[in-house]
Amino acid sequence: MHMLLHHASWPEVEAYLERSKGVLIPIGSTEQHGPNGLIGTDAICPEVIARKAAEDTQMLIAPTFNVGIAQHHMGFAGSMTLRPSTMIAAIYDWVASLSRHGFDRIYFFNGHGGNIATIQAAFSEIYADRSLGREGDNRRAVKCRLVNWWDFKPVLDYCKQTYGSAHGSHATPSEVAVTYAAFPHAVKHAVMEPAIAPSGRFTDAEDYRAKFPDGRIGSDPSLARAEDGEKLIALSAKSLAEDFKNFTTS
Amino acid sequence: MHMLLHHASWPEVEAYLERSKGVLIPIGSTEQHGPNGLIGTDAICPEVIARKAAEDTQMLIAPTFNVGIAQHHMGFAGSMTLRPSTMIAAIYDWVASLSRHGFDRIYFFNGHGGNIATIQAAFSEIYADRSLGREGDNRRAVKCRLVNWWDFKPVLDYCKQTYGSAHGSHATPSEVAVTYAAFPHAVKHAVMEPAIAPSGRFTDAEDYRAKFPDGRIGSDPSLARAEDGEKLIALSAKSLAEDFKNFTTS
Amino acid sequence: MHMLLHHASWPEVEAYLERSKGVLIPIGSTEQHGPNGLIGTDAICPEVIARKAAEDTQMLIAPTFNVGIAQHHMGFAGSMTLRPSTMIAAIYDWVASLSRHGFDRIYFFNGHGGNIATIQAAFSEIYADRSLGREGDNRRAVKCRLVNWWDFKPVLDYCKQTYGSAHGSHATPSEVAVTYAAFPHAVKHAVMEPAIAPSGRFTDAEDYRAKFPDGRIGSDPSLARAEDGEKLIALSAKSLAEDFKNFTTS
Amino acid sequence: MHMLLHHASWPEVEAYLERSKGVLIPIGSTEQHGPNGLIGTDAICPEVIARKAAEDTQMLIAPTFNVGIAQHHMGFAGSMTLRPSTMIAAIYDWVASLSRHGFDRIYFFNGHGGNIATIQAAFSEIYADRSLGREGDNRRAVKCRLVNWWDFKPVLDYCKQTYGSAHGSHATPSEVAVTYAAFPHAVKHAVMEPAIAPSGRFTDAEDYRAKFPDGRIGSDPSLARAEDGEKLIALSAKSLAEDFKNFTTS
Amino acid sequence: MHMLLHHASWPEVEAYLERSKGVLIPIGSTEQHGPNGLIGTDAICPEVIARKAAEDTQMLIAPTFNVGIAQHHMGFAGSMTLRPSTMIAAIYDWVASLSRHGFDRIYFFNGHGGNIATIQAAFSEIYADRSLGREGDNRRAVKCRLVNWWDFKPVLDYCKQTYGSAHGSHATPSEVAVTYAAFPHAVKHAVMEPAIAPSGRFTDAEDYRAKFPDGRIGSDPSLARAEDGEKLIALSAKSLAEDFKNFTTS
Amino acid sequence: MHMLLHHASWPEVEAYLERSKGVLIPIGSTEQHGPNGLIGTDAICPEVIARKAAEDTQMLIAPTFNVGIAQHHMGFAGSMTLRPSTMIAAIYDWVASLSRHGFDRIYFFNGHGGNIATIQAAFSEIYADRSLGREGDNRRAVKCRLVNWWDFKPVLDYCKQTYGSAHGSHATPSEVAVTYAAFPHAVKHAVMEPAIAPSGRFTDAEDYRAKFPDGRIGSDPSLARAEDGEKLIALSAKSLAEDFKNFTTS
């Protein structure tokens, strides 16, 4: 049964805990996504896909961690970022809170490549508490897992087939399509110049903006269609449901 | 025109900044709200009211800061908390990000009494940067404002008239009513025993649970009705629209 | 019996702990108080009143926490401030120290409105340790309480009667009067222009100084008289003695 | 002229700054000082001596930094400590505040050996800001100085002559004598067993208490006499006045 | 010309800076490497390879960052770890120091997979300073790069050919071979049971030790030979020299 | 038997722990050492001497902590520094790691005067954990010791005899001689002007460079000879071996 932590009451969560110790946290970013992409794309995608996955699986979904590591996007209006040290502290507290109630399988379902390193660092920060502990310590063990919504093979295959070399790595047509499927009123139109954005490495916000003047990297998000977004949601959700089940029952 | 930061593109935010330097951040908590209240109540209320207010005002709404200071609720399953030091760091980064783009009026619209002290401390942390600076410093000035959704006189009056002494201070019928109006499918039913919960002070989670065994303080949330929630949303939104306008044009 | 922690020996404190687990910390600020007010006003007031209260009550008084949150006063020479994050860490350590010895009722007697939010945030930081803990944890419970010296009804009434609309909210005649009663040699004279200072909100130091050019807010501290200070001390001390007793025996 | 920052008004401090950029911070500790010593000894000594020195020198005295590094004394009731990381943050903020107003010679007059390392570390933390800066940086240079009240040769000589091998290193007759001179009503009597306490190294609180069961190290503080305290105050104050003058005019 | 920062004088570094703004930091870990591997393996490998690469390239080599993220190895004697938050602070300071002198290309040459996430998070922490800055800011831009010694194709190919499915992912024969080549006296012999260690995921130290009882993951390090280590050093060094040159001249 | 932690395997460390709970950490700095001194001098000296001492004593040597507190040297190319707060966190983690394995005597063998305060502060930070703990706490006790390589009387005597008033306090001929003995290929030649460098106090990097234009303080390091370095190594190592034994068996 579909269950949002924030729409549940505490007795409902207590009852859930008798059946499962697993919880999913959608985690994203609030950052520019090119001329026609939503600033909330990376938070919206994992949230929408998780809700879909939860429709016929036992899965408790926590609120979305919605501002992540986006320092490189700060040259574009509306982008927001945490410093990695802040994000580690916040993830530490979220996990400590859930662990307090007995959750011991925390699944981070991620929508932003730039978050990956810091989330993994946060896991090490959390594990280090017990790893540096000693006998008699009463800290509870917890297992964390990080999966990106596009990590599943069916999703990768679909993107490759549908967008080919126009997929790119930021403001991709696939992620924009997912948001269009979720929020049809937010569909935007823009002419992409050049059609496919440049690719490459970057460091800070100034460097990023100089190299990628409209925010895109390697992509043509004008290819984004809500109907493809629906398919992507379904594909990713199916894999997620299975992966979450394996994780929480392992 | 109604505008969510996360549903906008960066050029749209850039255009907005030419008209206004103000932005609103709904800020709440993820914590137990008694036997029939949603764990997300305190995040849902300001978010829903802000969207209503934005319908016919110029107001940009940022993503919701959804986990706050709820250490005292940790005795009830599903509650989540930040430590105040973490929350200060996170608010600092959110404001630094928005300030970077030129926003200089940051309006925190709050749904949780337990957040107030820490949000105000965060404001002082932010202001201290400039206040400890010296001539020639190039930090930008920013003004922050904290308002709770129930602070407006029409809202207070309505609650008093409608709920009288059954309003209480946590898991109140008014906040539960707002969430029922927003999410009718999440309406829950529970018998309240006693009808009106006990009142008093509390310290940590153990102390809280001992004094308030079902999570409520001084309230009877079984009085919550979606139709009253609609009225509360409308009343609070009207005042908010005005207050936000005053703030951002001052 | 009157007892200062810093004038006691450790065996005397050990003996006190057999009778009471309560301790009072005067907490203030070091910041400008207008043309004729002492920079130490907010630390002096609670310290002086607490000593008076302790004359015929069992009350152990810790050293005064004398620099607080005064970022907004940094435009006036001599003002000192902590960042809120620093103050939280310091209060955490003070309470951890006292708790280590068995004190479990820590009464913060405050002289500065600007401290309130950060002190409350510090309490949450302290409580969060236990609230996020788990069974078998051996952290001791501690209860903290925050009271401002002017919070008691007799004090509020006296101020209203004596100063009326000239009381204001910073560099008030009442707090200046208390310091004049305590330190007659430090009485200062200054012409106030205008007689009653302007009122309003403020953000950082630059903003504050622009709005309140001589440091006062809404007050006429030229009305401060040592003899009124004596009365204020007596009134606040009487209420404090009672409140402290209630707190430490609850 | 004798001048306490906390007894001055901001215009008085502004006037002082036209004559001098130097300020003195008494810094001590709140920790056990054996069977007949005051817990506040290490804060009282530098404060009392500085006030004496200021009688006929131009010297502005800030409030006393009264809780320091005393983790090793936590086995004795009433001792309080900061963690070094907290103390560094607090000293950083105190100096940043004073520097903001133009003070560029900050003299820390210390009463506690256990503080020395952390105060010096704090100086490096402060200096590192500018040292890691680059051209065009607008941080102000500030010079900090750390002197213990017993560092001056006349003081050392007096202690040696008066107490010889009974002086020891903690809860010494000299420091106790200074507090007795300052607070005659706080004189305490206790039989010392053995007459001279053991000496040696120590690590944490448990280790300390095991080695020094009544808190003293190598001393016989029953030798403390108020009249010797007067002399010590005078000797140290005379040297301090000179040293402070040299420092602030260099 | 081969140049170690720690074997240079400051005038030599000053001269180097006129030719190049690039510097390499070997970064590793101090953690168990199975029954016959050196605890310092991950620090030794990048250090040795970098020195080889520097023999005929212009490359300044900083001291080795030798303790990294190894919380998962803490179940095995001798392993050492930083918490990620500590490591981020330390890398921040290292880069700030080098940037102060004008180095603007900082190449982290890494020997430990477990460091990757935290190093990347540290880069974001560093870049965020400028990215959150504003016009007129005088922070210098710096570019950081992270490369693992085994990332180069010739190295990967050699490992595949030489060790096949016995290579594994921790305590690999290739890394052990490199240390044997560098320190022949430290060659150790141990029987591996089973020959190829198990593979899989892990969380904290307890979990790791339960799954990988002798510390290896998927490898048979008894295959390590000094002569293969020599070849690996040569292959990696050649690629490194080229990559470093490209990076520092880009 | 001579034993480097980083050249040992975990079973070897496990075996060592059955014989001894003591470990030595060489700790230094990476900072300018005048016209002919190595930037790594302060890390090299304790490392080289410890290895010598370990030749015929039971002593486990950890990797060298190689970047310390050198903010005052940042005016000279190649110097690197940690902020003291970072160094405290790092030392805390190093000790926590070693303590986890059962090491309870941690000997810091130091090569840099500027590190002393921060290392001692770090010890207090570590001890404070237990000192603020309470009954039932399961933290392990650990004893830390800080010794500088030049602290031993035979070393001091040798320096006095050999260099007299040309020894100075930074970039001394003795420390340079030790590095020349260790790394003959790194011997450098430079004319010292004046022969003996000026002496005095300093604050930040700008102040330091203004007072000590070539980096030396009070020394003539052109007197450094590799053969004297050999003797210094031998003298210091002999004392160290004895002192380490006393410490670890006490």
Ligand code: NI
């Ligand atoms: Ni994206």
Ligand code: NI
């Ligand atoms: Ni609520």
Ligand code: NI
């Ligand atoms: Ni006041």
Ligand code: NI
């Ligand atoms: Ni003392």
Ligand code: NI
């Ligand atoms: Ni390895």
Ligand code: NI
């Ligand atoms: Ni040196």
